[in-house]
Amino acid sequence: MCLAVPHTIETILGENRALAAAGAVRTEIRTDLVENVVPGDTVLVHAGFAIEKLSPEDSEELKGLWDELRALAGDPYAR
Amino acid sequence: MMEVCGTHTVSVFRSGIRTILPPTLRLVSGPGCPVCVTGQGEIEAALSLLDRGAVVAAYGDMFKVPCEGGSLASKRTRGLDARVVTSAMETLTIAVENPDREVVFLGVGFETTAPATAALVAEAARRSVPNLSVLSFHKRTPPAVELLAADPDLRLSGFLLPGHVCVILGHDPFRFLPEKYGLPGVIAGFEPEQILLGLAEIVRQHEQGAPALRSVYGTAVKREGNPKALGLLEEVFEHRDATWRGIGTIPDSGLALRRKYESFDAEKRFALSLRPGTPPAGCRCGEVLTGKIIPPECPLFRSACTPLSPVGPCMVSGEGTCGAYFRFFKGDRS
Numbered sequence: 154m155c156l157a158v159p160h161t162i163e164t165i166l167g168e169n170r171a172l173a174a175a176g177a178v179r180t181e182i183r184t185d186l187v188e189n190v191v192p193g194d195t196v197l198v199h200a201g202f203a204i205e206k207l208s209p210e211d212s213e214e215l216k217g218l219w220d221e222l223r224a225l226a227g228d229p230y231a232r
Numbered sequence: 233m234m235e236v237c238g239t240h241t242v243s244v245f246r247s248g249i250r251t252i253l254p255p256t257l258r259l260v261s262g263p264g265c266p267v268c269v270t271g272q273g274e275i276e277a278a279l280s281l282l283d284r285g286a287v288v289a290a291y292g293d294m295f296k297v298p299c300e301g302g303s304l305a306s307k308r309t310r311g312l313d314a315r316v317v318t319s320a321m322e323t324l325t326i327a328v329e330n331p332d333r334e335v336v337f338l339g340v341g342f343e344t345t346a347p348a349t350a351a352l353v354a355e356a357a358r359r360s361v362p363n364l365s366v367l368s369f370h371k372r373t374p375p376a377v378e379l380l381a382a383d384p385d386l387r388l389s390g391f392l393l394p395g396h397v398c399v400i401l402g403h404d405p406f407r408f409l410p411e412k413y414g415l416p417g418v419i420a421g422f423e424p425e426q427i428l429l430g431l432a433e434i435v436r437q438h439e440q441g442a443p444a445l446r447s448v449y450g451t452a453v454k455r456e457g458n459p460k461a462l463g464l465l466e467e468v469f470e471h472r473d474a475t476w477r478g479i480g481t482i483p484d485s486g487l488a489l490r491r492k493y494e495s496f497d498a499e500k501r502f503a504l505s506l507r508p509g510t511p512p513a514g515c516r517c518g519e520v521l522t523g524k525i526i527p528p529e530c531p532l533f534r535s536a537c538t539p540l541s542p543v544g545p546c547m548v549s550g551e552g553t554c555g556a557y558f559r560f561f562k563g564d565r566s
Contacts, residue, residue, distance in 0.1 A: 154238060154239075154265065154266050154267060154291070154293055154340075154341055154342075154344075154345060154549075154551060155237060155238070155239055155266075155341070155342060155344040155345065155394060155395075155396040155397060156239055156396075156422075157344070157396045157399070169351075182319075183319065183321055183348070183351065185347075185351040185354075185355075185460075185464070186347050186348075186351065186458060186460050186461040186464065187458070187460060188460060197396070197399065197452060199344055199345065199348075199396060200291065200318065200319055200320065200341075200345055200348050201318055201319020201320070201321060201322070201348065202319065202320075202321075202347065202348045202351065204344065204347070204396070204399055204400060204458060204461065205399045205452055205454075205458055207450075207451065207452055208451045225432075225436070
């Protein structure tokens with residue numbers, strides 16, 4: 154039930170309402186639970202509500218953790 | 233190790249993670265599916281409101297969950313007004329468009345989902361919508377995780393914590409795992425590689441003898457959680473004891489509307505009293521939910537109990553442990 158999907162904010166429709174896209178799918182979402190959302194922001198959407206803003210460092214951090222894991226596993230190609 | 237999130241349960245199966253784990257690692261599923269832990273009495277309360285002519289709006293996951301009086305789906309087939317919503321806020325539109333009907337939202341879910349219900353109640357109060365109310369059966373995950381951490385029969389070595397619950401709650405509500413029980417608690421995302429990272433972190437903490445609360449879910453999970461959502465939860469809800477199907481009553485594990493919002497509380501508006509409800513004969517969902525058995529050990533699994541005619545709630549939900557085992561389990565190591 155706790156599924157949440159990253160969406161990109163396209164248009165602010167009004168107070169706590171925005172149009173957001175996940176791939177080709179556009180949905181009206183609520184932004185009551187996040188601060189200062191602007192078009193272009195990436196948000197995590199659960200049950201029609203943005204529950205958190207995502208930052209671009211996310212993918213970097215995951216990559217860093219992977220490198221750490223590979224180094225631990227003795228992978229010679231780890232950074 | 234135990235995961236306590238239905239989305240983890242399904243991702244673990246779909247990706248085949250269990251088949252590549254070394255024999256020394258055993259991953260069990262805990263009570264991570266809110267549909268599955270919703271008490272029978274709670275579902276019966278929602279059905280009774282349909283019988284009394286109200287519109288009941290609920291997330292689709294809840295529709296097929298059976299209790300003695302049927303299910304939301306079977307009531308709808310008989311012409312009663314049960315509606316699927318994908319966002320709690322749709323209920324407000326239904327209420328505004330049907331001013332002569334009582335419209336009730338069935339609030340089910342953990343801390344990821346509860347803030348949306350809180351936003352609905354706050355908005356309904358702001359706009360003074362008189363015909364909308366909420367059945368709040370939301371549940372809090374930390375008390376259930378603590379119950380399992382303290383269970384001597386389970387002998388767990390660590391918890392893979394639900395990423396999206398922690399987006400809202402942050403790290404602090406689960407700090408008791410390392411601090412009180414000496415257990416690793418690792419917050420993980422839902423992609424297979426994120427789950428593997430989480431499991432690797434639990435193992436590493438074990439090897440180093442340094443249990444800690446750590447997130448491997450990137451910046452989505454902030455240490456302090458989502459302050460705006462937490463503020464709304466605090467504004468609208470207070471803690472109460474709640475009945476978890478298969479587990480029993482866990483103190484302070486439920487969310488009830490505060491007195492300030494009691495005019496939106498369907499339990500009060502309709503003077504409902506919740507029956508504990510008896511589990512279906514032979515159903516071992518309780519032991520499945522607490523990781524004590526795996527679904528194939530239940531005599532009903534795949535015989536009397538299938539996704540098409542589920543006996544217990546763990547088979548009903550796509551994220552229930554029994555439903556996931558039914559679809560994916562091919563007899564590989566549990």
